[in-house]
Amino acid sequence: MTYQIFISHVQKDQKDSDTIYDYLDINGYKCFMDTRSLVPGKPFAAQIADAIRDCEVFILVFSKNADEARAVAGECAKSYEHNKQIIPARIQDAIPHNLAIFISAVQWCDLFPPPIEKHLPKLLKALPEPSKITNTRPDEEKLIREEPTLKELGRIVNALPFVPEELIKFLMRDFKDQYLADKGVWEKYTLKQHTIMVLNQFEKYFSNISLPGKIDRGFFRLILALHDIGVPMAIETGDRAQKFRYTSEILEAYLKRLNYKSQDIDLATSLVSIDPVGEYIKVKTDRKSDDKHKYWVSKASYDTVVGMAAKCQMQVNTYFELLLIYYMVDAGSYTADAGGKTGLDWLFVFEPSKRTMSFSPNVQEVINQFKRFLNPGPGCMWINDHDWHYIDYQYLKDWIKDPENLRKIDSGKKLDGHTFTYGKYRGRYQIQLRDKYDVAFYDPEN
Numbered sequence: 001m002t003y004q005i006f007i008s009h010v011q012k013d014q015k016d017s018d019t020i021y022d023y024l025d026i027n028g029y030k031c032f033m034d035t036r037s038l039v040p041g042k043p044f045a046a047q048i049a050d051a052i053r054d055c056e057v058f059i060l061v062f063s064k065n066a067d068e069a070r071a072v073a074g075e076c077a078k079s080y081e082h083n084k085q086i087i088p089a090r091i092q093d094a095i096p097h098n099l100a101i102f103i104s105a106v107q108w109c110d111l112f113p114p115p116i117e118k119h120l121p122k123l124l125k126a127l128p129e130p131s132k133i134t135n136t137r138p139d140e141e142k143l144i145r146e147e148p149t150l151k152e153l154g155r156i157v158n159a160l161p162f163v164p165e166e167l168i169k170f171l172m173r174d175f176k177d178q179y180l181a182d183k184g185v186w187e188k189y190t191l192k193q194h195t196i197m198v199l200n201q202f203e204k205y206f207s208n209i210s211l212p213g214k215i216d217r218g219f220f221r222l223i224l225a226l227h228d229i230g231v232p233m234a235i236e237t238g239d240r241a242q243k244f245r246y247t248s249e250i251l252e253a254y255l256k257r258l259n260y261k262s263q264d265i266d267l268a269t270s271l272v273s274i275d276p277v278g279e280y281i282k283v284k285t286d287r288k289s290d291d292k293h294k295y296w297v298s299k300a301s302y303d304t305v306v307g308m309a310a311k312c313q314m315q316v317n318t319y320f321e322l323l324l325i326y327y328m329v330d331a332g333s334y335t336a337d338a339g340g341k342t343g344l345d346w347l348f349v350f351e352p353s354k355r356t357m358s359f360s361p362n363v364q365e366v367i368n369q370f371k372r373f374l375n376p377g378p379g380c381m382w383i384n385d386h387d388w389h390y391i392d393y394q395y396l397k398d399w400i401k402d403p404e405n406l407r408k409i410d411s412g413k414k415l416d417g418h419t420f421t422y423g424k425y426r427g428r429y430q431i432q433l434r435d436k437y438d439v440a441f442y443d444p445e446n
Contacts, residue, residue, distance in 0.1 A: 003032035003051050004133045006084075008075040009061035011035075016091045016116050017061045022192075023120045023180060026172040028130035049078060056133050058084040059123075060103065064094040076102040087126055091116060117180045117190050150258045157218035162207070164199035167225050168192055174254070181232035184240065187334065187341045191228055197333035197340055198224050205350075205357035206329065212321040213314050215267070223268045226251050227330065248273040263313065270308040276301040277327040280370060281347075281363065299382055299441075302373050316374055324367070328357060373441055382441055 005024060009017035014035065021033050031037075032051040038044050052058065058079035066072045079086055080102055088096075088103040090110045096103055109126055111119040156167050172179050172192075179192040189197075202224055211220055230246025248269045255265045280301040309319035334343035337350040349358050359367055 003030050003037070003055050004130065005029050005031045005057045005059055005127075006052050006055040006075070006079065007031055007033040007059050007061065008066075008072050008079075009033070010063070010065045010069045010072060012065045013061050013063050013091060016111070019116055019180075019190075020059070020061060020089065020111075020120070020123070023117075023123075023176075024127075026169065026176045027124060029127070029133075030130075048075065052078045052084070053082055055084065057127060058086045060086060060088045060099070062088045062090045062094065062096065062099070062103070062108075063092050067094065067096050067099050073098055087123070089123055115182055115188060115190065117182065120180065150260075153222070153258065154218060157221045162203060162221065164196045164203070164225075167199070167221065168196060171225055175226075175229055178229055178232045182235070183228070184231060184235045185334075187343065189340070191232060194333060195225055195228065197338045198227070198329050201329040201332045201338050201357070202325075204352060205332075205355055206325055208355055211325070213318045215322060219264060219268075223251075223271055224326070224329065226254065226268075227272050227326075244273050244275070267312045267314075270311050271323065271326050274304055274308075275327070276304040276308075277323060277367075277370075278331070279304075281366065301370070302382075305374065317371075320371070320374060328359075332357060380441070 007017060007021055007024075017033065017035075021031050021036060024031050032055065034044070034048065037051070038047055052075060058076075060066065060072070060076060076086070076099055086103060086106055088106065088108045090108050090112065092112055093110075107126075109123050111123065153170065156170055159166070168179060179190065179195070181191055183189045183191050183194045185194070199221060202221065207217065211217060226247070228243070228247060229250050230248070231240075231243045233246045233250075234240045234243035251272055252265055252269050255268060260268075305320055305323065306316055308323075309316040312319060314322075328348070331344050332338060332348055332350075334340060335345045335348065335350075336342045337345070337348075337352070347360060347363050349360055351357070358364065
């Protein structure tokens with residue numbers, strides 16, 4: 001196989017080298033890098049020598065570690081012998097010593113400070129276009145430029161085994177800048193890194209079950225792959241609150257381009273358009289105990305879920321179960337279990353050997369509370385505003401007879417996240433919300 005670019009690096013710089021390789025690959029360059037390109041069963045030294053001889057550009061991923069590596073020095077020497085264009089891509093502010101003879105007289109391309117992704121366009125400007133490199137294959141260039149098709153996408157999302165990286169590579173034909181952009185989180189993930197972790201969490205814990213509503217598994221993977229595609233635009237415009245709107249608009253346009261049915265598009269855009277579960281689980285963490293998180297009931301979250309289910313023409317309970325899976329794999333990507341940094345680990349219980357992922361007990365309790373809201377029994381109602389409201393006596397009389405319940409009311413206990421004031425007036429009990437709350441859920445059974 002003929003390569004256009006040879007990437008020389010050391011193992012200690014593997015992460016940055018992989019990022020460079022992926023960026024060039026998606027921009028249409030055929031790259032050789034030993035960790036990606038060596039063919040089993042053939043002498044690796046000969047493969048490296050052939051790749052350096054045949055390539056047009058030699059990229060040195062330069063660092064202090066690379067400057068001290070004999071193998072890198074040998075590769076630089078071979079490229080120098082063959083009169084190749086050498087581009088030193090510095091990933092740290094280091095000065096060459098051992099490699100100075102090869103790169104001191106050429107312009108360096110600095111890819112620091114981190115994140116490396118924001119500097120990669122500079123590297124692209126230093127390269128000739130793929131079509132202008134003499135050994136570019138016309139069929140490869142056509143593949144890079146061709147319009148995505150539903151058939152090709154279907155093959156990728158339904159492959160056994162499913163490979164998240166292949167799906168992202170396909171989507172990067174249209175969204176390369178978005179995937180290589182910073183996700184805007186403290187962990188410093190790129191959108192690509194975050195999305196692959198989300199997809200891996202889904203594969204690990206949910207790909208072996210039937211999805212609620214009999215949703216196609218491959219289509220759900222596509223939704224997950226594009227669930228944050230509007231975030232880079234929101235960050236760029238300085239209005240991160242618009243991330244859901246941008247994502248929904250981009251996803252809708254892309255699915256229409258691929259001729260997805262309107263009902264599928266409604267499902268996809270509803271899932272990415274807002275985060276009612278995350279909004280519901282508003283957390284103040286007591287660092288002394290993982291069991292002392294406080295939650296607020298949100299009528300807006302309830303209304304949102306009901307409206308989203310209606311839009312998708314699904315039963316609200318079914319839609320909510322699907323929404324929980326969507327939330328779990330997304331939030332679950334910010335955990336050590338996903339291979340990242342510890343962040344939202346307290347939300348979940350992971351059992352990889354059993355392929356199960358569940359909410360931690362304290363979180364499951366409030367999720368169950370949400371489910372109770374979605375399935376209200378007789379006499380249940382939402383109580384709004386700060387005005388006095390009157391509840392029929394028949395709904396309260398049995399509950400109020402219990403001295404323990406009466407004591408709780410008198411002591412101002414928070415019930416379902418809200419504090420009520422009770423008083424009897426003309427055969428009815430009055431309920432008033434305290435100033436801190438706008439709305440509460442009244443359940444005579446609890």
